Amino acid sequence: MLSLQNVSKTFGGFRALLRVSLEVREGEFLGLIGPNGSGKTTLFNCVSGVFPPSEGSVRLRGEAIDGLTPDVICHRGIARTFQIPRPFRKLSILENVALAAHFGHPTRESDAQARARARDVLRLIGLPADPEARPGLLGAAGLKKLELARALATGPALLLADEPLGGLDPEEMRQTADTLRRIRDEMGVTVVWVEHIMATLMRLVDRVVVLDHGEKIAEGSPRAVAEDLRVIEAYLGEKIALE
Amino acid sequence: MKRALPLVGLHVLVALPWLPLGPARLYILHVVILILIWSVVGTAWSLMGRFGLVSLGHGAFLGVGAYTTVLLWNFWGVPPWIGTPLAVAAACFLALVLGYPCFRFRVVGHYFALVTLALGEVIRLLIIAERDWTGGSLGVTLKDAGAGAVNLVALQFADRRVFYFIALGVWLAGLLVWRWVDRSMTRSALEAIGEDETAAASVGIPVTRFKLKITLLSATLTAVGGVLYGQYVTYLDPGTLAGIGVSLRIVFAVVLGGMYTLLGPTVGTALTIALAEYLRVAFGVRFLGMAETIYGLALILIIIFLPAGLYGGLRELWRARPRPLAAATPPVRPA
Ligand SMILES: Nc1ncnc2c1ncn2[C@@H]1O[C@H](COP(=O)(O)OP(=O)(O)OP(=O)(O)O)[C@@H](O)[C@H]1O
Ligand SMILES: [Mg+2]
Numbered sequence: 001m002l003s004l005q006n007v008s009k010t011f012g013g014f015r016a017l018l019r020v021s022l023e024v025r026e027g028e029f030l031g032l033i034g035p036n037g038s039g040k041t042t043l044f045n046c047v048s049g050v051f052p053p054s055e056g057s058v059r060l061r062g063e064a065i066d067g068l069t070p071d072v073i074c075h076r077g078i079a080r081t082f083q084i085p086r087p088f089r090k091l092s093i094l095e096n097v098a099l100a101a102h103f104g105h106p107t108r109e110s111d112a113q114a115r116a117r118a119r120d121v122l123r124l125i126g127l128p129a130d131p132e133a134r135p136g137l138l139g140a141a142g143l144k145k146l147e148l149a150r151a152l153a154t155g156p157a158l159l160l161a162d163e164p165l166g167g168l169d170p171e172e173m174r175q176t177a178d179t180l181r182r183i184r185d186e187m188g189v190t191v192v193w194v195e196h197i198m199a200t201l202m203r204l205v206d207r208v209v210v211l212d213h214g215e216k217i218a219e220g221s222p223r224a225v226a227e228d229l230r231v232i233e234a235y236l237g238e239k240i241a242l243e
Numbered sequence: 244m245k246r247a248l249p250l251v252g253l254h255v256l257v258a259l260p261w262l263p264l265g266p267a268r269l270y271i272l273h274v275v276i277l278i279l280i281w282s283v284v285g286t287a288w289s290l291m292g293r294f295g296l297v298s299l300g301h302g303a304f305l306g307v308g309a310y311t312t313v314l315l316w317n318f319w320g321v322p323p324w325i326g327t328p329l330a331v332a333a334a335c336f337l338a339l340v341l342g343y344p345c346f347r348f349r350v351v352g353h354y355f356a357l358v359t360l361a362l363g364e365v366i367r368l369l370i371i372a373e374r375d376w377t378g379g380s381l382g383v384t385l386k387d388a389g390a391g392a393v394n395l396v397a398l399q400f401a402d403r404r405v406f407y408f409i410a411l412g413v414w415l416a417g418l419l420v421w422r423w424v425d426r427s428m429t430r431s432a433l434e435a436i437g438e439d440e441t442a443a444a445s446v447g448i449p450v451t452r453f454k455l456k457i458t459l460l461s462a463t464l465t466a467v468g469g470v471l472y473g474q475y476v477t478y479l480d481p482g483t484l485a486g487i488g489v490s491l492r493i494v495f496a497v498v499l500g501g502m503y504t505l506l507g508p509t510v511g512t513a514l515t516i517a518l519a520e521y522l523r524v525a526f527g528v529r530f531l532g533m534a535e536t537i538y539g540l541a542l543i544l545i546i547i548f549l550p551a552g553l554y555g556g557l558r559e560l561w562r563a564r565p566r567p568l569a570a571a572t573p574p575v576r577p578a
Contacts, residue, residue, distance in 0.1 A: 050441055069451075070444035079445075086442040088435040099431050100446035111428055154447055 001026045001190055002047065002078075002158055007056035007066075009042050009214075016042040018214040019056065024158070024192055029184045031201045031222070032194045034211035035234055040194045041083055043211070044160045048080040049073040060158070075106045079156035083163045083194075085143035087135035087150075094118055094131035096146060097153045104154025118153055124182075125149040126175055140167035145176065152183065158190045159183060165197050173197065177204055202226065210234065256411060260404040272403050274520055278513045279410040280471045285497045285508030286417045287464035290424060291457055292494070293502045295437035297356045300341075300363030301493050304334040304462040306370060306485030308469025310383075313479055314376060316397065317386045323398045327470050334466035335459050337362070342458040346451045349440070360487060367486030382480030385473060398474050406475050413471060414509075417464055421505055424457070433457060495542055501552020510554040 002024040009017040017039045024030055034040050046053040049070040058066040065073055088096050097118035102108055109117070122131055127145045129138055135146055148164050161180060165173045177200050184191045195201040202208070202222040210218040210225060212234040218225050225231055255262075264271050288301050311333050312326035321329075341362050345355055370377045377383055388397035400406055424430055435443040436450050444450045473479055482488060492515070500511020522533050549556030 048445060050445070069449075070441065071447050071449045074445060074447040082442065082445075086439050088431075088438050088442065090434050090438060091431055095431050099428070099435055099448070102428050103432060103447040103449075105447070108428075114428070150446055 001028075001061055002192075003059045004043075004047070005057045005059070007043070007046055007053045007058060009039070009046055009051070010054045016214050017046065017053070020211070020214070020216050021056075022209060022216065022219075024190060026190060027184070027188060028190055029181070029204065029206045030190075030192045031205035031208040032192055032211065033196075033198065033201065033208060038211040038234075039214040040211055041162055042214075044080050044162055044192075044194070047073075048078055048160060071103075074104055074154055074156075077155075077157035078160065079104070079151035079154045079158070080160035081144075081147040081151045081162050081164055083166070085140075085147045087138075087143060087146055089134060089136055091134075092132050093127065093129060093135055093138070093146060094122070096135060097121055097149050100150045100153035101155075104156075118149075121149050121153045125152070125179060141169070141172050144168060148176070148179070152189075156189060158192070161191060161193045163194055163196065165195055165200065173200060180204070260407055269403060272407055274516065276403065276407050276410050276475060278509075278516050279407075279414045280468055280475065281493075281496065281516060282509040282512040283410075283414050283417045283471065284465050284468035284493055285500070285512045286414075286421050287461045287468060288493050289497050289502035289508045290421060290461040290464070292497060294433040294457065295352070296454065296458065297352075297494075298359040298461075299356045299487070299490050299494065300359030300361070300366075301461075301465050302363040302485040302487070302490040303337060303341075303359075303366040304465035305469040305472070305489065305493075306366050306481065307334045307337055308466030309473035309479050309484050310370060310377060310469075311466075312470045313383060313385050313473045317383070318376070322396045323470060323474060324396070327467065330470055331463050331466045334462045334469075337366075338458045338462035339455070342455045343451075346454045351440070360490070363486050363490045367481045370481040370485055377479075377481070380481055382478055385477035385479075399477075410471060410475070413467060418505060418509075420460065420464060424460070425505070429453070429457075495539075497552075499542055499545055499553055501549075501555025503551055504555040504558060507552045507554045511552065514553070 002022075004020055004022040006019045006021055007017055008015065008019055020039075020043065032040055032043070045051055046066070047058055049065070049068050049072070052067045056066070057064055060076055060078065063076075065076060065078075068076075088099070091099065094115065098111075098114045101117045101121070102111065102114035119131065125145050125148055127142060127149060129142055135143060138146060144164055144167060148161065151159060151161070164176055164180065168176060180191060180193060181204055183189050193201060193205060205222060208219065208222050208225040209216060210228070210231050212230075217230045217234060218228045220228075259275065260272060284301065284305060288298065291298055308330045311330035312323045315321035315326040315329065316323065341359065344350070345358055350358055371380050373379075374381075385399075388394040388399045394400070398409075424433075432443070432448045432453055435446075435448060436453060440450050469484065472484070496511040496515045497508045498511070499514060500509065501507030518537060522537070526533060545553055545556075551559055
């Protein structure tokens with residue numbers, strides 16, 4: 001469904017991504033891991049149009065999307081969450097999500113429909129806070145969930161989730177990981193999931209891709225990847241816990 | 244009660260020309276007309292300002308609006324009925340030339356303000372330079388249509404009351420536009436864009452297009468304000484209608500009244516004009532520049548203590564006032 005070919009990204013002289021090629025299959029639940037600064041977020045940014053790749057091509061279902069603006073890419077069916085939540089603080093929680101529901105699709109639905117769908121999404125994500133409240137009242141965990149809700153409200157075919165579990169307590173982690181799984185299983189959304197909490201990720205995903213210093217160093221089943229020598233080396237010899 | 248207040252206000256405004264206001268009746272009407280015209284401009288400015296698109300060059304749209312209609316009439320006898328759409332088109336063209344590159348290349352915040360500031364000055368200097376047409380810094384007078392006291396074709400009226408109602412109508416239309424933007428998804432979208440363009444774009448909001456749209460809307464309304472001014476005052480000069488001076492005065496008035504409320508720009512405009520007129524009448528030319536000094540000071544105090552503006556801030560305070568318990572519990576609605 002999504003295909004990256006030799007994607008590179010340089011900032012000044014610094015190479016954040018180096019000829020990364022990658023296929024995400026339709027309906028797949030893909031884990032994307034790598035040490036800090038290995039280029040995971042940069043890869044999301046290149047795909048979602050925050051900036052274009054310096055080289056290489058990004059295709060969605062065969063059509064080139066590199067160089068398009070984020071709104072157009074969103075309309076094509078790719079949604080992403082931000083690792084550091086970027087809520088619209090002047091709008092209510094509900095408005096944040098309703099905005100995504102309204103504008104996320106090129107054929108915009110009515111205000112009322114968007115609001116109704118936003119409420120559904122909030123329920124699915126399990127954000128218990130008062131939807132009319134401002135996001136400023138949410139804690140770190142709530143903001144992460146809002147990110148997920150907003151991305152999901154755009155009605156994506158492909159969801160790029162950038163560390164949705166960061167800052168959550170174990171129970172919330174379990175819930176949100178479960179939600180991600182349901183987004184794939186029940187809604188048929190293809191999911192690429194970046195996370196540092198390896199045990200949870202490895203347990204749920206179909207396949208894992210590993211980045212290190214901007215390069216793809218491994219991909220395969222969670223088990224195979226966990227035993228890959230280059231991956232173990234990249235993580236400074238720590239063996240990745242599977243359970 | 245909540246609905247009654249605007250209605251009463253509207254009735255008073257409609258009846259104003261016939262109220263027994265004493266010998267100063269005509270003068271008061273004149274000041275109110277000026278307030279209405281400048282409120283249209285202030286409301287137009289706040290359409291952008293409230294979303295963080297701070298323009299310091301709205302004088303450009305104002306000047307283009309006023310000069311286009313007046314010059315078309317003076318030189319070719321084109322009536323303002325045709326001149327106004329042309330003036331609006333010219334202002335929109337200018338807004339496009341300004342907005343597209345700015346928004347495309349993410350010129351935001353202070354940089355956007357500076358670019359608009361330059362635009363206002365460019366238009367002012369252009370008006371001065373083209374003195375064969377515009378009269379340069381000496382200004383230009385709208386040619387008298389003659390042919391009686393009321394000339395519908397030329398939109399010139401000897402009776403101030405006619406103009407009063409035209410200004411009132413345009414002002415109300417301006418408020419409706421403001422309300423329409425405020426009530427729509429567009430407001431949320433622009434609010435989101437004002438906060439975080441990348442996040443807004445990532446949920447599918449076409450950022451550049453939305454910023455352009457609100458800029459065109461604001462420019463349109465400002466140009467209409469300029470047309471009104473030209474038709475009413477019948478004398479234009481570049482200092483009053485373009486450049487930094489007038490652009491800043493628009494911003495002052497709106498910030499004073501508050502840009503986040505429907506009537507904020509109007510209240511701010513009314514206060515600044517009333518103050519300027521009062522000082523002019525009370526002190527004549529002895530304290531030239533006194534008005535500017537006073538509202539400069541007032542503005543500093545307002546920005547520090549009432550960031551939502553005088554009207555917006557006081558309204559917030561009024562709403563947050565401690566109330567008796569019975570009134571504070573929401574009334575039970577019949578099912
Ligand atoms: N906009 C930018 N300008 C300059 N350098 C950048 C930019 N974005 C990322 N980088 C650099 O690129 C490298 C990869 O960053 P990226 O955020 O993609 O890593 P990551 O894998 O997401 O790390 P983490 O796990 O800490 O989130 C880092 O060294 C970072 O400093
Ligand atoms: Mg990251």
